[in-house]
Amino acid sequence: MCGFVCLWNVGDEELAGSMIRKIAHRGPDAVEVATLENAPVVMAHCRLSIIGPEDGAQPIYQSSEMLIANGEIYNHRDLRAILGASAFETQSDSETILHLFRSGEARWISRLDGMFAFVLATRNRIVAARDPLGIKPLYLARIGEGYAFASELKAFDGVAVESIEAIPPGTLYDSEAGWRQWYRTPHGAAELEPGTDIDxxxxxxxxxxxxxxxxxxxxxxxxxxxxxxxxxxxxxxxxxxxxxxxxxxxxxxxxxxxxxxxxxxxxxxxxxxxxxxxxxxxxxxAEDLAENLRHVIYHLESADVxxxxxxxxxxxxxxxxxxxxxxxxxxxxxxxxxxxxxxxxxxxxxxxxxxxxxxxxxxxxxxxxxxxxxxxxxxxxxxxxxxxxxxxxxxxxxxxxxxxxxxxxxxxxxxxxxxxxxxxxxxxxxxxxxxxxxxxxxxxxxDEGSGTVDALTGALQRLTGFDEVDRAAEGALYERLLREAYQDPERILENAGTWDSADRVAVPAD
Structure with a gap:
């Protein structure tokens, strides 16, 4: 598991370094910044070693291609056997992405089984993609004539970007071929058909x-x-x-x-x-909640109650x-x-x-x-x-x-x-x-089963000085704490996760 930053047609290693440091908590084991020779790309990566801890450092650079990835490819051993284990230079599961891309198959990405976000660059092409349900995050911003990719919104805080958007789940961007929605969630079945064997x-x-x-x-x-x-x-x-x-x-x-x-x-x-x-x-x-609320909101990148x-x-x-x-x-x-x-x-x-x-x-x-x-x-x-x-x-x-x-x-x-x-x-x-x-x-x-709601009442009283804090005041406090945490809070709030009216309900039990 990791965090990464990629600059395309920006060419600023110092900027990439400052951006990756803002999300270095995602990967404390190693931080690297690298460029691809004769290509307009800078990649920065912070690593949490899970698979291939000895030789799985990123960015992965081979020949004229460079890759940064976040997540896990769970079928990487099967893919190694299919693609030819001798072609691999590391034990990293992420390296399978590079070899599948090289295979030239039209739907190569659909063979990846896992949770992932990645950016892959050649000397004249960049490809970025996200797993089917968006378990791992990936954001795209415009900087002048170039692009910046990052694992978290906070990487862009204080950076002069023109826009930020999340790459949708199950979606791939290719600078040569444009956007593809490579995965669609299968629609659910409804009625119980006669003769269905429930057991x-x-x-x-x-x-x-x-x-x-x-x-x-x-x-x-x-x-x-x-x-x-x-x-x-x-x-x-x-x-x-x-x-x-x-x-x-x-x-x-x-x-x-x-x-x-x-x-x-x-x-x-x-x-x-x-x-x-x-x-x-x-x-x-309640004291624990009061002490950690600012930390939670900063890392959550949302003020949604x-x-x-x-x-x-x-x-x-x-x-x-x-x-x-x-x-x-x-x-x-x-x-x-x-x-x-x-x-x-x-x-x-x-x-x-x-x-x-x-x-x-x-x-x-x-x-x-x-x-x-x-x-x-x-x-x-x-x-x-x-x-x-x-x-x-x-x-x-x-x-x-x-x-x-x-x-x-x-x-x-x-x-x-x-x-x-x-x-x-x-x-x-x-x-x-x-x-x-x-x-x-x-x-x-x-939040109910764990006792958070009751403890939060005491925490909010400590933070606001009021005996009673209604939901609107609670939300206002969270937004204030978020705004205080960022140089450019509007960018964060524009892209923040929220339970809108269509979602109807708060978070699940597990």
Whole structure:
């Protein structure tokens, strides 16, 4: 996991160096600035060594091409075998991008399986792209007649740019061929067809999920897991623990945070004991929130109330985990794939509308929850991995009828109870992994289950001096703190992630 900057037709190494230093928290292991001979390109990279730690330094320079990348290519070993291992000069997974590009295949990028953003340059061409759902960030700005690319908005702060925009998920820019949307999220199925074998559907979902978790655990360093005690993170942790056991490794390290006695801490302890993980927890207070709020908002690059609230416990979890590991698994994506939000209940009698809404919300994750997870974990030099957003899992989950995801009653029950259950098919698929009371535990937002909302009340009182702080005043405080943190806050706010009216609901539980 890394951060990078690329200047094209700008040619200013000093500028590239100053920009990369603003996001150096993303990669504390090494920082490099390099140019490509006889080409108008400068690349800067900060590295967090996860795969190929010995020889995976970037930028990767070979012949007349140069590459910088952020993220992980999980099928890099398979690609090495297909492309010819002898052609590779490093053990870095990112090098596969370079060789696929050289293959000349029209859809070479579609063969990359993972989370990534990259910029690749030749002497007269530049190519930049982002993974299918935008798990890893990538921004593009204009500087005169040239371009500047960066992993975070703060890299551009104080730089005289004409415009900044996020490269959309699943999109590639080629200076020769223009823009391509190389990936489109498959549209979700709706009604339950007669004769559907629900048991087989659940069993196959379990297999696909297990493969996704195993794949997203590939690393040359130890991978832990966030564990909130909610369904999503608990499932991921339970499967990950089994993967480590099968590999003959020790217990999975799990990490949980919350206020004293909060539901998440109690549930996480129960899960950790059940699966046998090596569990760590951190109890935070209102004072902790007040002390870290400015830090959270600066790194989050947003003043949105819901994002800030959920980013606070994420920060404490990231700090706790980074003391032990360099990478963690998280449960992001399950709510969008399997109908886990409270507002989804409005669609319980309209599976088609629910399927459409789930597909839409998958397409907005890059600017909301995925931005929160990326910025806050990388602020602590920690790589967060999201197995629920594995491409094969997305494809399979979208093929499952929405009628099996949100059910007014158990589809297999003889008598209707009238109770609506979110993520029903996911619960069924993983029911044996966890105690029954945890599998069917009702959802709580991360900021509520962790106790953040209550602790935040005290923190806001300390920061404002008022006995009561309503939502509008809370948002105004967050915006003020963001404006104070940046030289050019308008650029940040213009591109900030927000829960707009179309998103309907605040952040997920895991």
């Amino acid at each position: 087989r559907t659940a069993a196959e979902l379990r297999l696909v999920l297990e493969e996704a978790v195993a794949k997203w655990m590939v690393a040359d360093v130890e991978v832990g897991a966030f564990l909130s005690g909610g369904l999503d993170s608990s499932i991921i942790a339970a499967i990950a623990q089994r993967v480590r056991t099968d590999q003959g490794k020790g217990p999975l390290k799990t990490f949980s945070v919350g206020t004293e006695g909060s539901p998440d801490l109690l549930a996480a302890r129960m899960v950790a004991e059940h699966i046998g993980s090596d569990h760590r927890e951190y109890v935070f207070t 819901d994002l800030v609230r959920s980013a606070i416990p994420t920060l404490f979890a990231a700090r706790l985990a980074r003391a032990e590991v360099k990478a963690v698994l998280t449960g992001e994506g399950a709510d969008e794939l399997f109908a886990g939000y409270t507002y989804h209940h409005e669609y319980v009698d309209d599976p088609r509308a629910l399927a459409d809404e789930l597909t839409r919300s998958l397409g907005t994750m890059h600017n909301i929850n995925l931005q929160r997870v990326d910025r806050v974990t990388m602020a602590e030099s920690l790589e967060a991995r999201t197995p629920f957003l594995d491409r094969e899992l997305i494809d399979f989950a979208q093929s499952i009828p929405a009628a099996l995801k949100l059910c007014r009653t158990d589809p297999e029950a003889e008598e209707a109870t009238g109770e609506t259950t979110e993520k029903w098919i996911l619960r069924k698929a993983c029911a044996d992994l966890l105690p029954t009371r945890l599998v069917w535990r009702k959802k709580a937002q991360f």
